[in-house]
Amino acid sequence: MTSKYKLALCQMHTSADRDENMETAAHFVNEASDHGARVISLPEMWNCPYENALFGKYAEDEGGPSFEFMSDLARQNEIFLIGGSVPESDNGGLYNTSYIFGSDGNRIGKHRKVHLFDVDVTNGIHFRESDTLSAGDQRTVVDTDFGKIGVAICYDVRFPEMIEAMADAGAYLVVLPASFSMSTGPDHWEILMRARALDNQIYFAACSPSRDINARYQAYGHSLIVNPWGNLIAAAAVDETVIYGDIDLDYLNIVRQEIPVRAQRDGR
Secondary structure, X not given: OOOEEXXXXXXXXXXXXXXXXXXXXXXXXXXXXXXOOXXXXXXXXXXXXXXXXXXXXXXXXXXXXXXXXXXXHHHHHOOEEEOOOEEEEEOOEEEEEEEEXXXXXXXXXXXXXXXXXXXXXOOOOEEEHHHOOOOOOOOEEEEEOOEEEEEOOHHHHHOHHHHHHHHHOOOOEEEEEOOOOOOOHHHHHHHHHHHHHHHHOOEEEEEOOOOOOOOOOOOOOOOEEEOOOOOEEEEXXXXXXEEEEEEEHHHHHHHHHHOOHHHHHHOX
């Protein structure tokens, strides 16, 4: 298993045109691969606007156009691709789903968002994903050439026991496609991601769409990668970009030896 490799997060603009979104995603994934990234993530709901009323319109069965597009991207670039998330239709239900692909283009896992974004912030955002989406019921950890990687989606990060369970299952990196709102992002985004990294002495990466001030739902942006010490090793602003971070398992092991939180937790 490779102990050090480059992770990339693609903070991309999402439009109402699925084909245009595919072109944008391909541009950034190809760019990241050309810069040496071996694990690459897209953001939450990268192929459609983040609106309850539109999830059904854009939903696809597993194996649909967006799925095949991501599979091809992974295979052509010989990368591991965390496919952000897309609306998935299955047996009459809709899910916020992240597909994960190996370097041969085969699906190695998928995560359905477990904790749906149902919030009502005074003088802020009111949103209920559960009006249209169904919840998943599984934590997701996949095996890769680089070891075990956990995948969660957005609101899942607010439930530390879920991330802890991923770390307990061997995930040393958790990737979170996420589209925080402008109500919660400024106060909660960075501190939550850094806390989950510190809680579990893992790398934690959150991949957001870029901000579109003309969209009905404005994403906070600020994609970031945090190391096991809780430090930011890469961070975006609000515009389209790719950010990179070196994932170093030797460094992770040093942190865990110096402050043996996980060792004591394992022995409880």
